[in-house]
Amino acid sequence: MSKVNIRSANEQDLDRCFEIESISYAGNEAATKEKILKRIQTYPEGFLVIENNIEIIGFINSGAAHKVELSNEEFKELIGHDPSGENIVIMSLVVHPEYQGKGMSGKLMNSFIAAMRKLGKKRIYLICQSELVDMYARYGFIYLGESDSDHGGLSWHEMSLSL
Template structure:
């Protein structure tokens, strides 16, 4: 049985991460290949992929801010990224649908949290849909209630984890 390897993204992963994103999110919410390319070039330290053998099967990526909530504009540009900021935001946690239910998302999230802790961040911030609140609470995230986010026309909830 293959062991999951989690590593920092590289530019050659661009097509894979874009494809996985398009399978995991509705078109209005999915990040574009151009956005992923910008994230890779600006902050690959906060962008991890999960790999089985030679195949990328999942990803988690983010940016750094001093804000206490994830702003919608951050989904579109890394101009809001502050390298030495206090908090790290998660833009998305994706696992290819063929690999759901095997704990790979949990491994990616735990890796991201540990990397954030090692880099000296104070909090991890994210937005999620109502049905995922319990999922994120298992990692220690606290639900702050309805978000101001209107990303992709969906209803979101703000969550944070104190490191």
Template sequence: MSVLIRRVREGDWRGCCAVEAACFPPDEAAEPDSVAERIRVFPQGFYVAEDISGTDSVIAGMINSGATSRNDITDEAFKKLVGHDPDGRNMVVFSLSVRPEWQGQGIARQLMERFVLESRTQGKACVLLLCKDFHIGFYEKLGFAHCGLSASTHGGAAWHEMRMRL
């Protein structure tokens, strides 16, 4: 398998929606219109892992985000980019996801490494995200600090705040 990590393009929308649907339960997954809005409004915070080994390329994974100068990332409206400020000091990851059939091959790590590099290039101060408890160790290995349980109850789940200073 050969994977290319690159910035999202508008034509990637369907593939990104397929990744979202494959990786999240319906009450946690971003709606297709939200995915389209993230691609349109903030492509500089949206990267895909494209499997280019076959005759047809496939979006195997993605990372997408918004930017803000706020430290509180629990506002549900922010996931629809309400309050998004492209010049904000913090990048807030909405989703780092890899389709199940491509998991375990280092693609999520590659996506995050590219995302962190680009965030530094953009002069951001921190990368913030929320994750479930079973992902805390993964993010800690990537250099994130666990900041405790979040006030977010998105999708009825418990979420933990993670922070990486850049």
């Protein structure tokens, strides 16, 4: 694969990010185009895209808060987001299916962790499906337990990473 670039998202990235989100997540699990746009506009420093020389191939987005409640569905719309918050909540880490299994999510996650450290954040939180717990553990995330979230009608697991 050709060289990749990781950068902050902008509004021109909306359609491609929504396409990737829609292809990669089932049903109600995927964020709407409006939610993705709000995340880009509200917290661009917490929304990174990875692109090759042709197109965006994946992204990671988040919000910041002083107090984290991972089952809070309103936070996915950045209700309660505070850019000065010391905690980060990842909402999506997604790579287009054509580029999965090639280390792209690792490149994104490592860049994201470095960016959050540079911003002085203290901890990163996320919820994930059972099959992704081990992947996040490879980046240093600690398993916290099952989540009260029923986002998309699914069961989730909570994890965190101290920065």
